[in-house]
Amino acid sequence: MMRHFLKTSSRLCRGDQALLQGWLKRSPVHSLAFCIPAILLGCGTYGFTMGLWQGWEMASYVGIKLPLVIFATLLINGMINGMLAMVLGSGIGFRESVQFLLAGFSLMAIVLFSLSPITFLMALHAPDPEAMGAKHWHSATLLTHTLVVAYAGITSHRSLLRHVREFAATVEHGTRTFFAWLAGNLFVGAQISWIMRPFFGSPGLEVQLLRDQPLEGDFYAAVWRAIQHILF
Amino acid sequence: MNDKTPLETTASNPNRPPKHPYKYVDPDYLPIEGSGFSQVLNHLLKKPLSVIHEINHGKSSPLPALLAVTLVCLSIFGLVLGMFSAGEQLWAAPVKVVGGVILSALVCLPSLYIFGALGGMDAKVQQVIGLMLTFLSITSLLLVGFAPVVWLFSTSSNSLVFFGFLSLSIWLICLIFGIRVISRASKSMGGRKGGHLHIWAAIFMLVTIQMTTTMRPIIGKSDHFLTLTEKKFFLIHWGEILNGETNQSVREARKTESGEKSVPSTRSDKKSDAQTNPYLKE
Numbered sequence: 001m002m003r004h005f006l007k008t009s010s011r012l013c014r015g016d017q018a019l020l021q022g023w024l025k026r027s028p029v030h031s032l033a034f035c036i037p038a039i040l041l042g043c044g045t046y047g048f049t050m051g052l053w054q055g056w057e058m059a060s061y062v063g064i065k066l067p068l069v070i071f072a073t074l075l076i077n078g079m080i081n082g083m084l085a086m087v088l089g090s091g092i093g094f095r096e097s098v099q100f101l102l103a104g105f106s107l108m109a110i111v112l113f114s115l116s117p118i119t120f121l122m123a124l125h126a127p128d129p130e131a132m133g134a135k136h137w138h139s140a141t142l143l144t145h146t147l148v149v150a151y152a153g154i155t156s157h158r159s160l161l162r163h164v165r166e167f168a169a170t171v172e173h174g175t176r177t178f179f180a181w182l183a184g185n186l187f188v189g190a191q192i193s194w195i196m197r198p199f200f201g202s203p204g205l206e207v208q209l210l211r212d213q214p215l216e217g218d219f220y221a222a223v224w225r226a227i228q229h230i231l232f
Numbered sequence: 233m234n235d236k237t238p239l240e241t242t243a244s245n246p247n248r249p250p251k252h253p254y255k256y257v258d259p260d261y262l263p264i265e266g267s268g269f270s271q272v273l274n275h276l277l278k279k280p281l282s283v284i285h286e287i288n289h290g291k292s293s294p295l296p297a298l299l300a301v302t303l304v305c306l307s308i309f310g311l312v313l314g315m316f317s318a319g320e321q322l323w324a325a326p327v328k329v330v331g332g333v334i335l336s337a338l339v340c341l342p343s344l345y346i347f348g349a350l351g352g353m354d355a356k357v358q359q360v361i362g363l364m365l366t367f368l369s370i371t372s373l374l375l376v377g378f379a380p381v382v383w384l385f386s387t388s389s390n391s392l393v394f395f396g397f398l399s400l401s402i403w404l405i406c407l408i409f410g411i412r413v414i415s416r417a418s419k420s421m422g423g424r425k426g427g428h429l430h431i432w433a434a435i436f437m438l439v440t441i442q443m444t445t446t447m448r449p450i451i452g453k454s455d456h457f458l459t460l461t462e463k464k465f466f467l468i469h470w471g472e473i474l475n476g477e478t479n480q481s482v483r484e485a486r487k488t489e490s491g492e493k494s495v496p497s498t499r500s501d502k503k504s505d506a507q508t509n510p511y512l513k514e
Contacts, residue, residue, distance in 0.1 A: 006357060013349030014422075114346035117339040118439060125446065125463045133468070140465070151431070155350060 008034050009110050012103065015159045017166060020103060024096055024167070035102040042109025043067040045116045047199070050145055052123035053137070054201040059123075061209045065196045070105050072196075073189040074098065081181050090168040090177040100167075101181065104160035111152035119148065134203040142200055157182060194219035261285050261420040264294075272297040280370055280413045281420060287362030288355075288421070298365040305372030306330045310450075312379045316386040316395055317453045324457060328450050332443040333372075337364055340436045344414075347432040353423035363417055371410035378402045392452055393477045396470075399451065400444070407437060445469045 011019045023031035047066030051058035081101065082094035092100065122144065127134050161178045168174030193199070195214050201207060260281040264271055272294045275282045286294050310326030317325075345360045355363070382399060389395050411433040418429055444450060445466040448459055 009346070010349045010354070010356075013346055014352050014354065111346055111350070114343040115435075117342060118435060121339055121439070121442075125442065125465065127463055137465070155428075 035106040038106035042113035046112035049119040053126035108156035309375040328447040351428040367410040374406040
């Protein structure tokens with residue numbers, strides 16, 4: 001089973017067209033049986049190392065929350081993603097759109113999983129949240145995780161784009177559909193991440209599963225306030 | 233591990249050159265001529281890809297030989313580094329160098345597998361372990377080649393900063409040669425000319441550099457074998473060492489100006505070192 005999992009991960013990373021074609025032709029159980037455990041394991045492990053610098057409690061919270069962000073984004077966007085694929089004339093249906101996106105996110109999870117021993121070691125090197133230099137470490141950690149997640153996201157989406165172009169009626173339709181999915185997932189994913197914060201945890205703030213009023217405010221208002229703060 | 237995606241000889245005409253499933257195959261990606269430890273060692277520098285070919289398709293696995301080469305060579309290099317401070321560092325430095333490199337390799341092994349696959353490399357876990365060991369053994373062999381140079385400075389230089397910089401530069405030079413082998417091997421295993429392995433190489437370099445701080449002191453002296461209680465980022469650690477040595481130089485220059493007899497800091501001058509150099513305080 002482990003061997004099969006490793007082999008499928010390797011094929012997915014190499015962008016093996018036959019793997020995705022096989023998943024799309026066969027029952028969705030086959031792709032779900034790989035993608036869901038991959039996202040749980042990959043994002044869970046990486047999330048654990050992301051929160052570890054604040055202690056085991058935070059690590060466990062983030063280990064649970066990170067896969068949840070992925071699943072919640074897919075769940076909320078599932079219907080619109082399927083509709084967009086049809087409206088944009090890609091020839092991709094509801095089921096295929098979910099399978100494509102799950103495959104993309106599982107590739108991202110695999111990349112994150114492969115880097116988690118390094119981020120684990122990095123967390124072990126972190127100073128205590130109350131110690132001097134914790135703020136600097138927090139900034140460095142934030143930057144590193146942002147870069148790592150961005151790299152994993154870009155890599156997986158590049159691969160997904162190739163697959164969607166191949167599968168869609170024309171390359172142009174595939175590209176359009178892909179970017180529509182991307183925009184929707186980014187928009188919703190950012191807000192879900194905001195609701196499920198904290199992920200890194202700022203030094204001095206209490207370690208929590210969710211902030212006291214998680215549904216208060218939104219990501220975009222916070223970004224706007226930050227821009228105003230910088231400019232004025 | 234045998235019969236992976238081997239060079240296939242056409243059944244109809246055995247004299248025809250073997251076909252390979254990948255577009256590009258390095259001319260050195262051929263079986264090792266002969267067998268045994270000496271052959272592996274011989275091919276490691278001349279034709280490292282033949283060692284990787286042997287791991288992927290050969291009958292006898294060269295992995296034990298590669299592991300032995302890596303451990304012995306790293307121990308020798310560690311011993312030479314330990315000569316800077318002598319005393320307990322003569323055994324502590326080799327242990328830390330071997331431990332640090334092996335731990336870095338273990339930490340970076342999953343990412344090598346995945347980043348290699350992202351670049352199109354078609355390899356099994358055992359083959360990736362073999363690739364990593366080949367990379368480490370080439371790097372270690374080159375380090376032994378540089379060992380006399382390091383030894384020369386370890387016995388003559390008083391500056392921790394200079395010696396540390398020299399050792400690190402040599403480590404990075406050797407790593408670059410090792411990484412080139414990984415890159416070439418990847419192409420012979422179906423990999424494309426991609427940036428994923430370069431990113432992995434940069435990550436591996438960073439991990440090993442951080443490991444020098446985690447395992448500190450490797451060059452200087454300490455009452456403790458490891459300083460795990462105080463966690464530090466390598467740039468901060470280097471900055472502290474640099475400041476410590478600069479302050480020491482300034483103090484010595486002032487003493488000289490005021491007419492006092494300057495006492496140069498040497499490795500044998502333990503009191504002076506321990507008082508002025510933060511590296512040795514740990």
